Amino acid sequence: KLRASILLRKFGGSFGDVGLFETLSLVTKTRKQLHRAVQVVERDDKAGLILCRVPPNKVPLWFPEASPDLIDSDPFGLAYDHYHGAFIGEVPFKDGVVVDAGGYVGEFALYALSRGARQVVIFEPNEKSLECIQRNLGDAVDDGRVIMVKAGMSNEDGECKVFQVDVASGYTLNPDMAGGDDGGPGGGESIPVRRLDSVVEEHGIELVGLIKMD
16 A cells, blocks of 8 residues: 555555555556556667666666566566655665665665665675666676675575576565476575675675665
8 A cells, every 4th residue: 555655646646545446446557657657778688688767767777578567567666766765765875885685676776876875785696687787787886886795695604495486576485486487396596695794794894874675
Protein backbone atom coordinates (compact mmCIF):
# COMPACT_ATOMS: atom_id res chain seq x y z
CA LYS A 1 0.00 0.00 0.00
CA LEU A 2 2.90 2.34 0.78
CA ARG A 3 4.62 1.52 -2.50
CA ALA A 4 1.36 2.13 -4.35
CA SER A 5 0.91 5.54 -2.73
CA ILE A 6 4.45 6.55 -3.72
CA LEU A 7 3.86 5.75 -7.37
CA LEU A 8 0.43 7.35 -7.30
CA ARG A 9 1.96 10.59 -6.01
CA LYS A 10 4.47 10.42 -8.87
CA PHE A 11 1.64 10.42 -11.40
CA GLY A 12 -0.53 12.90 -9.53
CA GLY A 13 -3.04 10.41 -8.17
CA SER A 14 -4.40 10.07 -4.66
CA PHE A 15 -4.80 7.08 -2.38
CA GLY A 16 -7.42 7.91 0.20
CA ASP A 17 -9.36 5.37 2.24
CA VAL A 18 -9.97 2.55 -0.26
CA GLY A 19 -10.27 -1.21 0.03
CA LEU A 20 -8.00 -3.98 -1.22
CA PHE A 21 -9.67 -4.30 -4.63
CA GLU A 22 -9.42 -0.57 -5.30
CA THR A 23 -5.80 -0.59 -4.06
CA LEU A 24 -4.81 -3.36 -6.48
CA SER A 25 -6.56 -1.58 -9.33
CA LEU A 26 -4.65 1.61 -8.61
CA VAL A 27 -1.34 -0.27 -8.38
CA THR A 28 -1.98 -2.01 -11.72
CA LYS A 29 -2.92 1.26 -13.42
CA THR A 30 0.12 3.06 -12.04
CA ARG A 31 2.51 0.25 -13.00
CA LYS A 32 1.23 0.40 -16.57
CA GLN A 33 1.76 4.16 -16.63
CA LEU A 34 5.35 3.72 -15.51
CA HIS A 35 5.87 0.93 -18.02
CA ARG A 36 4.69 3.14 -20.87
CA ALA A 37 6.97 5.95 -19.71
CA VAL A 38 10.11 3.82 -19.95
CA GLN A 39 12.20 4.44 -23.06
CA VAL A 40 14.47 1.72 -24.45
CA VAL A 41 17.63 3.49 -25.61
CA GLU A 42 19.84 0.57 -26.59
CA ARG A 43 20.09 -3.23 -26.47
CA ASP A 44 23.21 -5.31 -26.03
CA ASP A 45 22.00 -8.73 -27.12
CA LYS A 46 25.42 -10.31 -26.72
CA ALA A 47 25.60 -9.31 -23.06
CA GLY A 48 21.86 -9.75 -22.47
CA LEU A 49 21.49 -6.16 -21.24
CA ILE A 50 19.13 -3.31 -22.02
CA LEU A 51 19.65 0.45 -21.61
CA CYS A 52 16.52 2.23 -20.36
CA ARG A 53 15.55 5.79 -19.52
CA VAL A 54 12.88 6.06 -16.82
CA PRO A 55 11.40 9.59 -16.67
CA PRO A 56 12.00 11.89 -14.95
CA ASN A 57 15.56 10.52 -14.69
CA LYS A 58 17.66 12.03 -17.45
CA VAL A 59 20.48 9.50 -17.36
CA PRO A 60 19.58 6.04 -18.75
CA LEU A 61 20.63 2.91 -16.87
CA TRP A 62 21.65 -0.57 -17.95
CA PHE A 63 19.55 -3.51 -16.71
CA PRO A 64 19.59 -7.28 -17.29
CA GLU A 65 17.08 -8.06 -20.02
CA ALA A 66 14.99 -10.90 -18.63
CA SER A 67 11.86 -10.61 -20.76
CA PRO A 68 9.75 -8.01 -22.63
CA ASP A 69 7.88 -7.24 -19.39
CA LEU A 70 11.05 -6.63 -17.37
CA ILE A 71 10.26 -2.97 -16.80
CA ASP A 72 6.72 -3.71 -15.70
CA SER A 73 7.91 -6.41 -13.28
CA ASP A 74 10.25 -4.11 -11.39
CA PRO A 75 8.94 -0.55 -11.49
CA PHE A 76 9.87 0.29 -7.90
CA GLY A 77 13.56 -0.38 -8.38
CA LEU A 78 13.67 1.51 -11.65
CA ALA A 79 12.03 4.66 -10.29
CA TYR A 80 14.81 4.88 -7.76
CA ASP A 81 14.67 8.61 -7.09
CA HIS A 82 11.06 8.38 -5.86
CA TYR A 83 11.28 4.91 -4.32
CA HIS A 84 14.36 5.44 -2.21
CA GLY A 85 13.65 9.06 -1.40
CA ALA A 86 10.26 8.16 0.00
CA PHE A 87 11.52 5.24 2.05
CA ILE A 88 14.73 6.76 3.39
CA GLY A 89 13.57 10.33 3.83
CA GLU A 90 16.13 12.68 5.28
CA VAL A 91 18.88 10.19 6.12
CA PRO A 92 22.12 12.24 6.26
CA PHE A 93 24.18 10.81 3.38
CA LYS A 94 26.57 13.74 3.08
CA ASP A 95 30.23 12.77 3.35
CA GLY A 96 29.36 9.35 4.76
CA VAL A 97 30.18 5.81 3.66
CA VAL A 98 27.17 3.78 2.52
CA VAL A 99 27.01 -0.02 2.23
CA ASP A 100 24.65 -1.39 -0.42
CA ALA A 101 24.07 -5.09 0.26
CA GLY A 102 22.38 -6.26 -2.94
CA GLY A 103 23.46 -3.67 -5.49
CA TYR A 104 21.43 -4.93 -8.48
CA VAL A 105 22.39 -2.42 -11.21
CA GLY A 106 23.70 0.34 -8.94
CA GLU A 107 20.61 2.55 -8.84
CA PHE A 108 20.76 2.92 -5.07
CA ALA A 109 24.47 3.76 -5.20
CA LEU A 110 23.70 6.48 -7.74
CA TYR A 111 21.03 7.85 -5.43
CA ALA A 112 23.37 7.83 -2.42
CA LEU A 113 26.12 9.61 -4.37
CA SER A 114 23.62 12.20 -5.60
CA ARG A 115 22.71 12.85 -1.95
CA GLY A 116 26.34 13.52 -1.08
CA ALA A 117 27.68 10.14 0.05
CA ARG A 118 31.47 10.10 -0.01
CA GLN A 119 31.72 6.42 -0.91
CA VAL A 120 29.43 3.45 -1.58
CA VAL A 121 30.45 -0.18 -1.00
CA ILE A 122 28.35 -2.47 -3.20
CA PHE A 123 27.93 -6.19 -2.48
CA GLU A 124 26.65 -7.99 -5.59
CA PRO A 125 27.39 -11.57 -6.75
CA ASN A 126 25.35 -11.67 -9.99
CA GLU A 127 27.55 -11.33 -13.09
CA LYS A 128 24.99 -9.48 -15.22
CA SER A 129 24.22 -7.07 -12.39
CA LEU A 130 27.95 -6.48 -11.91
CA GLU A 131 28.31 -5.63 -15.59
CA CYS A 132 25.41 -3.17 -15.27
CA ILE A 133 27.02 -1.56 -12.22
CA GLN A 134 30.28 -1.19 -14.13
CA ARG A 135 28.48 0.47 -17.03
CA ASN A 136 26.22 2.66 -14.89
CA LEU A 137 28.87 3.72 -12.38
CA GLY A 138 32.10 3.37 -14.33
CA ASP A 139 33.52 6.78 -13.43
CA ALA A 140 32.67 6.38 -9.74
CA VAL A 141 34.27 2.92 -9.71
CA ASP A 142 37.41 4.27 -11.38
CA ASP A 143 37.86 7.17 -8.95
CA GLY A 144 37.13 5.07 -5.84
CA ARG A 145 33.77 6.53 -4.89
CA VAL A 146 32.26 3.08 -5.51
CA ILE A 147 33.84 -0.13 -4.26
CA MET A 148 32.48 -3.25 -5.96
CA VAL A 149 32.52 -6.37 -3.81
CA LYS A 150 31.83 -9.26 -6.19
CA ALA A 151 30.17 -11.40 -3.53
CA GLY A 152 27.09 -11.75 -1.39
CA MET A 153 27.07 -10.64 2.25
CA SER A 154 27.13 -13.31 4.95
CA ASN A 155 28.18 -13.94 8.54
CA GLU A 156 31.46 -15.51 7.37
CA ASP A 157 33.81 -15.39 4.40
CA GLY A 158 33.49 -18.34 2.03
CA GLU A 159 30.95 -19.67 -0.43
CA CYS A 160 27.19 -20.19 -0.43
CA LYS A 161 24.92 -22.23 -2.70
CA VAL A 162 22.16 -20.17 -4.26
CA PHE A 163 19.44 -20.61 -6.89
CA GLN A 164 18.49 -18.05 -9.51
CA VAL A 165 14.87 -16.86 -9.44
CA ASP A 166 15.14 -14.93 -12.71
CA VAL A 167 17.52 -12.47 -14.28
CA ALA A 168 15.79 -9.45 -12.79
CA SER A 169 15.19 -10.78 -9.27
CA GLY A 170 18.53 -12.39 -8.57
CA TYR A 171 19.20 -15.25 -6.18
CA THR A 172 17.41 -17.17 -3.46
CA LEU A 173 18.57 -19.70 -0.86
CA ASN A 174 15.30 -21.61 -1.35
CA PRO A 175 15.57 -24.21 -4.16
CA ASP A 176 11.75 -24.33 -4.45
CA MET A 177 11.81 -20.76 -5.75
CA ALA A 178 14.36 -21.46 -8.48
CA GLY A 179 13.25 -20.45 -11.94
CA GLY A 180 16.37 -19.40 -13.79
CA ASP A 181 18.81 -21.21 -16.05
CA ASP A 182 20.67 -23.02 -13.31
CA GLY A 183 18.73 -26.27 -13.67
CA GLY A 184 16.02 -25.56 -11.11
CA PRO A 185 16.00 -27.22 -7.68
CA GLY A 186 18.60 -29.76 -8.77
CA GLY A 187 21.00 -27.09 -9.99
CA GLY A 188 22.12 -23.98 -8.22
CA GLU A 189 25.54 -22.41 -8.10
CA SER A 190 28.11 -21.46 -5.51
CA ILE A 191 28.83 -17.76 -5.07
CA PRO A 192 31.50 -16.08 -2.95
CA VAL A 193 30.29 -14.43 0.26
CA ARG A 194 32.04 -11.92 2.48
CA ARG A 195 31.58 -10.59 5.99
CA LEU A 196 30.88 -6.87 6.16
CA ASP A 197 33.54 -6.43 8.86
CA SER A 198 36.12 -8.14 6.66
CA VAL A 199 35.45 -5.80 3.73
CA VAL A 200 35.38 -2.69 5.91
CA GLU A 201 38.72 -3.63 7.48
CA GLU A 202 40.22 -4.53 4.10
CA HIS A 203 39.45 -1.07 2.69
CA GLY A 204 40.36 0.85 5.83
CA ILE A 205 36.86 2.23 6.39
CA GLU A 206 36.55 3.66 9.90
CA LEU A 207 32.85 4.48 9.99
CA VAL A 208 29.82 3.25 8.02
CA GLY A 209 26.98 5.76 8.01
CA LEU A 210 24.23 3.66 6.43
CA ILE A 211 23.67 0.01 5.53
CA LYS A 212 20.97 -0.74 2.95
CA MET A 213 20.13 -4.45 2.73
CA ASP A 214 17.80 -5.65 -0.02
